[in-house]
Amino acid sequence: MRVAVLGTGTMGAPMARNIAAAGHEVRAWNRSRGRAEPLAADGVQVAGSPDEAAAGAEVVVTMLSDGDAVEAVAADLSFPEDAVWAQMSTVGIEATERLLARAAGAGVPLVDAPVLGTKAPAEQGTLIVIASGDARARERCAPLFDAVGARTVALGEEPGASTRMKLVLNAWLVSLVEGLAESVALAEGLGVDPAGFLEIIDGGPLGPAYAKMKGTMMIERSYEPSFSLALAAKDARLALDAADASGLDLPALRAIRAQLEKAVEQGHGDADMAAAVEASRPG
Numbered sequence: 001m002r003v004a005v006l007g008t009g010t011m012g013a014p015m016a017r018n019i020a021a022a023g024h025e026v027r028a029w030n031r032s033r034g035r036a037e038p039l040a041a042d043g044v045q046v047a048g049s050p051d052e053a054a055a056g057a058e059v060v061v062t063m064l065s066d067g068d069a070v071e072a073v074a075a076d077l078s079f080p081e082d083a084v085w086a087q088m089s090t091v092g093i094e095a096t097e098r099l100l101a102r103a104a105g106a107g108v109p110l111v112d113a114p115v116l117g118t119k120a121p122a123e124q125g126t127l128i129v130i131a132s133g134d135a136r137a138r139e140r141c142a143p144l145f146d147a148v149g150a151r152t153v154a155l156g157e158e159p160g161a162s163t164r165m166k167l168v169l170n171a172w173l174v175s176l177v178e179g180l181a182e183s184v185a186l187a188e189g190l191g192v193d194p195a196g197f198l199e200i201i202d203g204g205p206l207g208p209a210y211a212k213m214k215g216t217m218m219i220e221r222s223y224e225p226s227f228s229l230a231l232a233a234k235d236a237r238l239a240l241d242a243a244d245a246s247g248l249d250l251p252a253l254r255a256i257r258a259q260l261e262k263a264v265e266q267g268h269g270d271a272d273m274a275a276a277v278e279a280s281r282p283g
Contacts, residue, residue, distance in 0.1 A: 067095025223271035
């Protein structure tokens with residue numbers, strides 16, 4: 001299958017590698033070409049423009065940072081005849097609706113397929129793909145989803161269903177990270193060994209593996225990015241926007257968003273989202 005991957009950042013680059021490793025022909029484009037160039041060693045053709053990457057593609061993948069970035073690329077993109085657009089970025093409900101309108105105008109079926117997972121699962125090809133849209137279009141994307149993920153969750157043909165589910169998942173994720181951050185900060189403030197806290201909860205119902213991983217990063221103040229804090233803050237904003245539009249009052253999510261944005265303002269935006277703990281530490 002011929003696949004275009006538009007966006008080769010933390011997630012897009014390993015996804016492109018895994019698609020190529022599965023035997024597909026891959027062309028990749030990134031706004032900063034230097035981030036795409038290393039993919040050439042993995043058999044990926046690096047394109048100079050989105051149109052060059054998409055030329056002749058059967059599936060066009062967008063994996064960009066936010067809705068504005070996807071819209072900017074899609075606005076002038078010439079989708080190949082009979083292509084499918086696999087929109088795999090997390091962009092929120094309003095942007096997804098605009099992208100669906102763009103797809104309809106271009107006569108290309110859009111499969112709403114955000115992924116659950118961060119850098120390591122992307123590298124290992126073990127992401128969870130959450131896909132919705134036209135059944136035939138989803139079926140055409142199946143080999144691609146198999147290449148990047150361990151599991152594909154199909155949510156039917158309703159446009160945007162996957163985006164809505166991803167917002168729910170992200171609300172849970174940022175709640176977990178912020179709750180962990182404040183627990184670590186509280187342990188430090190009370191003179192309790194935070195590593196002991198992680199040891200007590202590890203392996204039981206209160207201690208998912210994610211808590212041990214992120215909690216250790218917080219304690220060690222080691223924030224090699226697996227998923228950036230700035231993107232986590234964006235995801236919290238998208239979830240809160242969706243809640244507000246639905247008439248829901250989610251005060252905890254508002255507080256979490258504020259804490260994440262505070263840590264970003266402190267200069268930790270490009271660090272891993274575990275750096276959320278810095279917003280709770282004494283200045």
